[in-house]
Amino acid sequence: MSSHKLCMIPGPIEFHEDVLQAMATPGTSHVGPTFIPVLGESIELLRQILFTSGQPFIIAGSGTLGWDMTACNLIEAGEDVLVCNSGYFGDRFGECLETYGAKATHLRVPIGESPDLAAVSAALKTKKFKAITITHVDTSTGVLSDIKGIADVVRRESPETLVVVDGVCSVGSEEIRMDAWGIDVVVTASQKALGAPPGLCVMGVSERAIQVFKNRKTPVANYYANWTRWLPIMNAYEARKPSYFATPAVQNIFALHVSLKQIVAQGIEKRFAVHKEASAKAKKFIHDLGLTLVPTSLDHAANGMSAVYYPEGVTATDLLPKLAAHGIVAAGGLHVEIAPKYFRIGHMGISVTEPERGHLDATLNALKASLVECGYKGAL
Amino acid sequence: MSSHKLCMIPGPIEFHEDVLQAMATPGTSHVGPTFIPVLGESIELLRQILFTSGQPFIIAGSGTLGWDMTACNLIEAGEDVLVCNSGYFGDRFGECLETYGAKATHLRVPIGESPDLAAVSAALKTKKFKAITITHVDTSTGVLSDIKGIADVVRRESPETLVVVDGVCSVGSEEIRMDAWGIDVVVTASQKALGAPPGLCVMGVSERAIQVFKNRKTPVANYYANWTRWLPIMNAYEARKPSYFATPAVQNIFALHVSLKQIVAQGIEKRFAVHKEASAKAKKFIHDLGLTLVPTSLDHAANGMSAVYYPEGVTATDLLPKLAAHGIVAAGGLHVEIAPKYFRIGHMGISVTEPERGHLDATLNALKASLVECGYKGAL
Numbered sequence: 170m171s172s173h174k175l176c177m178i179p180g181p182i183e184f185h186e187d188v189l190q191a192m193a194t195p196g197t198s199h200v201g202p203t204f205i206p207v208l209g210e211s212i213e214l215l216r217q218i219l220f221t222s223g224q225p226f227i228i229a230g231s232g233t234l235g236w237d238m239t240a241c242n243l244i245e246a247g248e249d250v251l252v253c254n255s256g257y258f259g260d261r262f263g264e265c266l267e268t269y270g271a272k273a274t275h276l277r278v279p280i281g282e283s284p285d286l287a288a289v290s291a292a293l294k295t296k297k298f299k300a301i302t303i304t305h306v307d308t309s310t311g312v313l314s315d316i317k318g319i320a321d322v323v324r325r326e327s328p329e330t331l332v333v334v335d336g337v338c339s340v341g342s343e344e345i346r347m348d349a350w351g352i353d354v355v356v357t358a359s360q361k362a363l364g365a366p367p368g369l370c371v372m373g374v375s376e377r378a379i380q381v382f383k384n385r386k387t388p389v390a391n392y393y394a395n396w397t398r399w400l401p402i403m404n405a406y407e408a409r410k411p412s413y414f415a416t417p418a419v420q421n422i423f424a425l426h427v428s429l430k431q432i433v434a435q436g437i438e439k440r441f442a443v444h445k446e447a448s449a450k451a452k453k454f455i456h457d458l459g460l461t462l463v464p465t466s467l468d469h470a471a472n473g474m475s476a477v478y479y480p481e482g483v484t485a486t487d488l489l490p491k492l493a494a495h496g497i498v499a500a501g502g503l504h505v506e507i508a509p510k511y512f513r514i515g516h517m518g519i520s521v522t523e524p525e526r527g528h529l530d531a532t533l534n535a536l537k538a539s540l541v542e543c544g545y546k547g548a549l
Numbered sequence: 550m551s552s553h554k555l556c557m558i559p560g561p562i563e564f565h566e567d568v569l570q571a572m573a574t575p576g577t578s579h580v581g582p583t584f585i586p587v588l589g590e591s592i593e594l595l596r597q598i599l600f601t602s603g604q605p606f607i608i609a610g611s612g613t614l615g616w617d618m619t620a621c622n623l624i625e626a627g628e629d630v631l632v633c634n635s636g637y638f639g640d641r642f643g644e645c646l647e648t649y650g651a652k653a654t655h656l657r658v659p660i661g662e663s664p665d666l667a668a669v670s671a672a673l674k675t676k677k678f679k680a681i682t683i684t685h686v687d688t689s690t691g692v693l694s695d696i697k698g699i700a701d702v703v704r705r706e707s708p709e710t711l712v713v714v715d716g717v718c719s720v721g722s723e724e725i726r727m728d729a730w731g732i733d734v735v736v737t738a739s740q741k742a743l744g745a746p747p748g749l750c751v752m753g754v755s756e757r758a759i760q761v762f763k764n765r766k767t768p769v770a771n772y773y774a775n776w777t778r779w780l781p782i783m784n785a786y787e788a789r790k791p792s793y794f795a796t797p798a799v800q801n802i803f804a805l806h807v808s809l810k811q812i813v814a815q816g817i818e819k820r821f822a823v824h825k826e827a828s829a830k831a832k833k834f835i836h837d838l839g840l841t842l843v844p845t846s847l848d849h850a851a852n853g854m855s856a857v858y859y860p861e862g863v864t865a866t867d868l869l870p871k872l873a874a875h876g877i878v879a880a881g882g883l884h885v886e887i888a889p890k891y892f893r894i895g896h897m898g899i900s901v902t903e904p905e906r907g908h909l910d911a912t913l914n915a916l917k918a919s920l921v922e923c924g925y926k927g928a929l
Contacts, residue, residue, distance in 0.1 A: 174583075176576035181799060189573040192800055196556035196563040198878050199747065203554075229748045230610045230773065231795035237773045265772040360796060367579065368609045368748045368798030390770060392645035393610065393617045413883070415611035416740060418748030419561060420572055421801070498578050503793070 174493060177532045178500035179308050179338055179474035179515035180361035184424075185431065188365055191423040199419050200411035207426045208406040208417060214429035218363075218437060219340070219355055219373040221347035226372040226396070226403055227425065229418040232337040232358030234370040234394060236265040239302075239333055239354055241391040242382050246270025248299035251292055251330075253284040255314055256307030257504050262335055266302070269390060274298075280507060281462075283314050283469035286322050293326040300331040300353075305339035309503040311462065311476030311513065313343065313469050320351045331378055337361060340371070341432060342444040342473030342517045353378040359421065362444070362473050362517040364428035368421045435522060441472075447521035447529055448472035451514070454533045458540065459548030463504075463511055473517040476502075478510055480545050485509060487543045495535035554873060557912045558880035559688050559718055559854035559895035560741035564804075565811065568745055571803040579799050580791035587806045588786040588797060594809035598743075598817060599720070599735055599753040601727035606752040606776070606783055607805065609798040612717040612738030614750040614774060616645040619682075619713055619734055621771040622762050626650025628679035631672055631710075633664040635694055636687030637884050642715055646682070649770060654678075660887060661842075663694050663849035666702050673706040680711040680733075685719035689883040690843050691856030691893065693723065700731045711758055717741060720751070721812060722824040722853030722897045733758040739801065742824070742853050742897040744808035748801045815902060827901035827909055828852035831894070834913045838920065839928030843884075843891055853897040856882075858890055860925050865889060867923045875915035 176183050197204050208227065215225035228234065244250060247270060252263045254277045263273040276292050278284055284303065293301075301323055303314050320332045333354040336345060340355060341362025347355060353375040360367035374382075374396075382396055389395040398414045405412030432440060452467060455477055463476035479488060485501045489512065492499050500515075502508035514536075520528035541549060556563050577584050588607065595605035608614065624630060627650060632643045634657045643653040656672050658664055664683065673681075681703055683694050700712045713734040716725060720735060721742025727735060733755040740747035754762075762776055769775040778794045785792030812820060832847060835857055843856035859868060865881045869892065872879050880895075882888035894916075900908035921929060 173575050176578055178578050181576045181579065181796070183576040189575065192572040193569040195553050195569065196561050196746075198556055198558050198880070199561065200880075201878055230614070231797070233795035234610070234773045237771065240772070268768075268770065268772040268775075358796065360799075366576070366798070366800040367796045368801050388648075390648065391617065392620070392648040393614045393774070395648075415613035416561070416738065416747045417611070418746070418798070418801070419740075420746040421748050421798070498581055500578070500580075 174496045174498045175528055175531060176498050177514050177520065177528065178498060179513050180517070181367050182361060182364065182515055182518045183520050183528060184364060184366060185428065185519050188424045188427045191427045192366060192420050194420050194423045197419050199416050200413060204419055205406055205409055205411060208422050209409050211422060211426045211429055212403060212407045214433055215371065215373060217433055218429065219345060219347045220349060221373050221375060223347060223373055223375040224379055224400070224403065226374065226399055227422060228370045228399060229368065230370040231367065232356060232370055235356030235372050236262050237391060237394045238370070238372060238396065239356060240266045240269040240271060241389050241394050242396045243331060243354070243378060244269060244271040244299055245385055245387050247272065249274060249296055251276060251298045251301040253289065253301065253303045253314060253319065254278065255283055255304050255310060255312045257309035258304045258307050258335060262302050262304065280310060280504060281312065281465040283312050284319065286315065286318050289319050290322050290326055293323065293330070298327060298330045300333050302333045302335060304335045305343060306471040306473065308338040308474065310464065311471045311474050312464050313471045316345070316352065317350045324351045331381060338471065338473060341440065343471065344441045347373055347375060359425050363425065364432065364518040365425040366421060368418050369425055440522060443522055444472040444517065447516050451475050451516055451529060451533060457548060458537060474513060474515045476511055476513045479512065480547050483540065483543045483545050485512065488512060488539055491539035491542050492535055495538060497532050497535040554876045554878045555908055555911060556878050557894050557900065557908065558878060559893050560897070561747050562741060562744065562895055562898045563900050563908060564744060564746060565808065565899050568804045568807045571807045572746060572800050574800050574803045577799050579796050580793060584799055585786055585789055585791060588802050589789050591802060591806045591809055592783060592787045594813055595751065595753060597813055598809065599725060599727045600729060601753050601755060603727060603753055603755040604759055604780065604783065606754065606779055607802060608750045608779060609748065609795070610750040611747065612736060612750055615736030615752050616642050617771060617774045618752060618776065619736060620646045620649040620651060621769050621774050622776045623711060623734070623758060624649060624651040624679055625765055625767050627652065629654060629676055631656060631678045631681040633669065633681065633683045633694060633699065634658065635663055635684050635690060635692045637689035638684045638687050638715060642682050642684065660690060660884060661692065661845040663692050664699065666695065666698050669699050670702050670706055673703065673710070678707060678710045680713050682713045682715060684715045685723060686851040686853060688718040688854065691851045691854050692844050693849050693851045696725070696732065697730045704731045711761060718851065718853060721820065723851070724821045727753055727755060739805050743805065744812065744898040745805040746801060748798050749805055820902060823902055824852040824897065827896050831855050831896055831909060831913060837928060838917060854893060854895045856891055856893045859892065860927050863920065863923045863925050865892065868892060868919055871919035871922050872915055875918060877912050877915040
C-alpha cells in the first residue's frame with residue numbers, strides 16, 4: 170500500500186507484517202484444533218508479559234470493556250473506589266464504576282501532573298476503599314503514573330484494597346510487574362504496545378482478585394462481561410480443550426498471538442529499555458524544537474507516547490494536515506480542557522523495537538518540517 | 550494455506566479473499582479520514598441489508614454483546630419479556646435479559662419445533678410484555694422461526710411490544726425485512742452470513758425502539774453497551790465526522806465493509822434465493838443418505854445451516870475426525886439435551902453464493918464418504 174501513511178498516534182499503532190498476515194487467516198472454527206492452542210498459548214504468553222501467576226482474559230471488545238469487567242466483577246454496589254485521575258480516562262473509568270453502583274472518589278491532579286504518593290496515602294486514610302484505580306498512562310495527557318509507588322502505599326496503608334491499573338496505553342511499553350508490585354488488575358487492549366489490531370480487550374487479574382470475585386455476595390450485573398462465564402472458557406482453552414460462551418475474535422487472536430510471541434522472543438526487559446530510549450530521543454527532539462510537553466516533568470512522562478503543546482501561532486488545523494502530507498498520522502488533543510492546544514504522537518511497538526524501519530525519525534523530521542511550513546521559527 | 554480445511558460450521562464461515570485482505574489493512578487511525586467513511590458507509594449498507602430506516606450499530610464484541618445491548622438499553626428492571634425459545638440460544642438470551650432485571654417468560658417448543666403462532670398469541674394475552682425475543686435461526690438446532698408471522702401476531706395482539714430478533718445465524722442468509730415486518734431489533738454478528746471474521750457485534754434498531762430507549766425512566770446499567778454513548782458515535786461516523794468513545798475494531802470493520810459491499814452488489818434478494826437453493830440441495834442430499842434433520846419439518850429448517858442426527862452406530866468421535874480428514878470442518882451438537890446425537894454443517898456466504906468454489910459439494914461428498922468409512926450402510 171504505497172498510499173499508507175504511518176499511524177503514529179498513541180494507538181492503534183503500526184503493526185508487523187506477520188501480525189497483519191495472521192489477521193488474514195482463513196475462516197477457522199473457534200472450537201477446533203487449529204485455534205484452541207493459539208488462544209491457550211496467548212493466555213500463557215500474557216502471564217509472562219505481565220509477570221503474574223494470575224488469570225489473563227482475552228475477550229472480543231475494546232479496552233473500555235475491561236473497565237466494565239473490573240467494575241461488574243470486582244466491585245459490589247455501594248463499595249468505595251479511589252480513582253487516581255490524571256486525565257480523560259480517569260473521568261471515564263470513574264463513570265464506568267458508578268454505572269455498576271460503586272462510589273467513586275476522584276483524586277484529581279492538575280493537567281500534566283501525576284498522582285502524588287502522599288495524596289494517595291492521605292486519601293486511603295479517609296475511608297475503606299474496595300479498590301484503587303490508576304491510569305498507568307493517560308492517553309489524553311501522556312502522563313505516566315507511578316503504579317509501583319502507589320501499589321506500595323496501598324499495601325502499607327490499606328492492604329485489602331485491590332490495585333487496578335488501566336494499562337491500555339502502557340502494557341508492552343512501560344514496565345509492569347503485577348505480582349512483584351502487588352497489582353491486582355491490569356486492563357489493556359490489543360492495539361497499542363501489544364502490537365495487534367484493535368478489537369480485543371486484554372486483562373490480567375491476580376489470584377487474590379479472582380478470590381475476591383469468587384467470594385462476592387451479589388450477582389454480577391452484566392452478562393457479556395461476567396467472569397463467571399469467561400473464567401471456565403479461559404481455563405478450557407489453556408487446557409487445550411474446546412469450550413463455548415461467545416464466539417471469540419479468532420483472526421484478531423491469531424494476530425495477537427504472533428505479536429505476543431514476538432514480544433517474548435525479543436525480550437520483555439529489552440522492550441522496556443528500547444521504549445525508554447526512543448521516548449528520550451523523541452522528547453529531546455521536541456525540547457530542542459522549543460516545544461513543551463503536557464506532562465510537567467520527564468519523570469512522569471510516558472515512554473510510549475508524547476503529548477505536546479502547539480507553539481504559539483500553530484494550531485491543529487495547521488499542523489496535523491501538514492504532518493499527514495509528510496505521510497505521518499498524528500493525533501489531536503483529547504483532554505477536554507486543553508484539546509485544541511496540543512497534539513499527540515505514539516512511539517510504541519515495531520516503530521521503536523525495529524528502529525531500522527525509521528518510523529520515529531520520519532515522524533520527528535516531519536514534525537520539524539511541518540512546523541517550519543506553519544511559519545514556526547522557535548528554536549529551529 | 551494448503552493445509553487449510555474448509556470451515557463448514559454454522560459460523561465462523563469461509564471468508565472471501567478480499568475480505569481477508571481487508572483484515573490485513575495496516576495500522577490506521579480510528580478517527581482519521583481513511584477509516585471514517587468505511588464505518589460510515591458500513592452503517593448505510595446495513596440499512597439496505599436489513600431493510601430499515603432505523604439505526605445500525607457496529608461495535609467491537611461478539612454477537613452475545615447484542616443481547617446485553619438489547620437488555621440494558623430497551624428493558625427496564627421488572628419489565629416482562631416473552632422469550633420464544635427454540636433451543637440453546639433462547640435459554641441464554643433469557644439469562645441475559647434477567648441479568649438486567651427483566652422477567653423472562655419462556656415459550657418453549659420441543660427440540661426441532663419452531664414457535665407456534667397461536668401459542669405466541671395466547672402468551673401475549675397473559676400479561677403486558679415490553680418485548681418479545683425470537684431466535685430467528687437457533688444455531689443449536691437449525692430451527693428457523695417465522696419472524697414475519699410472529700411479528701404480525703405481536704402487532705395485532707400487543708402493538709407496543711418490541712419485536713427483537715436474534716439474527717446472529719440468519720442475517721445475510723434468511724429473508725428479513727425489518728420495517729415492512731415491524732421488527733424493532735435485529736442482533737447479529739460479523740462471522741456468519743455477513744461474511745466477515747468474528748469480532749463485531751452488529752445490530753439494527755428501529756426508530757420506534759430508539760424512541761423507547763430515549764424515553765426510558767431509569768439509567769442504563771451498563772457502560773460499554775450503553776447506547777447513550779454509542780448513538781452519537783454511529784451518527785458522527787455516518788456524518789463522516791470523527792468521534793471517540795471506545796476504539797473500534799478498525800481492521801474488522803474494513804473487512805465487514807468489503808463483505809457488505811459484496812452482498813449489496815450481488816443483490817440481497819438473490820442472496821436469499823441462493824441460500825434457499827443451496828439449503829434445499831443439502832437437505833435433499835442428507836435425506837437421500839437416510840439421515841434425519843433436527844428440525845421436524847423443512848418448513849422451519851434454516852437455509853444457512855443443517856443440524857443432522859447421526860445415524861445409528863455413528864458418533865461424533867467417528868464422523869467429525871473423518872470429515873476433517875477429508876478437509877471439512879463440521880460442528881458437533883450444542884443443544885444440551887441431544888448434544889452427542891447430532892452434528893451441524895453451515896452453508897452460508899461465499900460457500901453458497903459462489904458455488905464454483907465447490908465448498909458445498911465437497912462437504913456433502915465428504916459426508917457421504919465419511920459415513921461409508923464409519924460403516925454406515927443406510928440409504929447409500
